[in-house]
Amino acid sequence: MAIIAPGTAVPDFVLKxxxxxxxxxxxxxxxxxxxxxxxxxxxxxxTDQLQIYEEALPELTEQGATxxxxxTDATPAQTAFREKLGVSIEQLxxxxxxxxxxxxxxxxxxxxxxxxxxxxxVGPDGTVAWSHLADSPGDLPGVNLIFxxxxxxxxx
Amino acid sequence: MGDxxxxxIPGVRSDDHLRGQAxxxxxxxxxxxxxxPRCAVAAIALRDAGxxxxxxxxxxxxxxxxxxxxxHAAEAAALQGAFWPLHDSLFADQGHIDDPxxxxxxxxxxxxxxxxxxxxRSEAVATRVTRDLREGMRAGVTGTPAVLRPSVD
Numbered sequence: 001m002a003i004i005a006p007g008t009a010v011p012d013f014v015l016k017x018x019x020x021x022x023x024x025x026x027x028x029x030x031x032x033x034x035x036x037x038x039x040x041x042x043x044x045x046x047t048d049q050l051q052i053y054e055e056a057l058p059e060l061t062e063q064g065a066t067x068x069x070x071x072t073d074a075t076p077a078q079t080a081f082r083e084k085l086g087v088s089i090e091q092l093x094x095x096x097x098x099x100x101x102x103x104x105x106x107x108x109x110x111x112x113x114x115x116x117x118x119x120x121x122v123g124p125d126g127t128v129a130w131s132h133l134a135d136s137p138g139d140l141p142g143v144n145l146i147f148x149x150x151x152x153x154x155x156x
Numbered sequence: 157m158g159d160x161x162x163x164x165i166p167g168v169r170s171d172d173h174l175r176g177q178a179x180x181x182x183x184x185x186x187x188x189x190x191x192x193p194r195c196a197v198a199a200i201a202l203r204d205a206g207x208x209x210x211x212x213x214x215x216x217x218x219x220x221x222x223x224x225x226x227x228h229a230a231e232a233a234a235l236q237g238a239f240w241p242l243h244d245s246l247f248a249d250q251g252h253i254d255d256p257x258x259x260x261x262x263x264x265x266x267x268x269x270x271x272x273x274x275x276x277r278s279e280a281v282a283t284r285v286t287r288d289l290r291e292g293m294r295a296g297v298t299g300t301p302a303v304l305r306p307s308v309d
Contacts, residue, residue: 048298048299049298050218051216051218051219052216052293052298054216054217054218055216055217055218055289055293056160056293059160085218086217086218087218140298140299141298142162142293142295142296142297142298143160143293144160144161144162144163144293144294144295144296145162145296146160147159147160147161147162148161148162151161
């Protein structure tokens, strides 16, 4: 499954916010959004990933970008994970239908039935501006890659 | 705030915490966290092997409640010339890392505890610890310990 390519309009999708509300393509309009797809709450690499990305939130805000974490975990598990880690990154659940939104973004790992490890930057116009799929779900993309992506978008 | 785009690991600098020889072709830079057990294993192994090592902080607020305070403590000890003694002390015993334990360690190392207390809460110390973290993030460090080769100018 190929990750969604830059220049592609974001498809219609629905994810669940932690408060139970819907998060859709309409929530991407008018701002820069970084979607961080990760396999499983409480797994080791995902723990490292969100703890490191949390450190970069001030710089992301400075650049006008909002970061969300997406997985196929159910919302209560995501919330427990976020609270256990002590991070503030909002979680978006792709639990039911399982992985439906992740599949639209090309960020689903079929062999294991889980979200793949991928990064997608969506511009204010709702078009994918940059994307990255890890070579393996076990590979953790450094937070520097997100900023490289944002820089390439702003330079374009 | 500032730039977090990719950048090479900085080369050895005059204010780095260096054990061994700066010109050692086998020198490594270790990004580490004093609350991290795997870092302790790596740090003790490097010390016992006589390796030339530059230590840089990679202390994440969300990793452990004492990660950042311990990094600040090590920098405060460094201002009294005791970075490596406190480094070895912390990695030798990660079960005693609360403030009273730090004061006891300072006593054992002959440090001025009042000065240590002021220094570890100083802006300069916080800035130094943050600098190391940000440089590690720009170099793509994603976990600790990260034992790497420094850039060569």
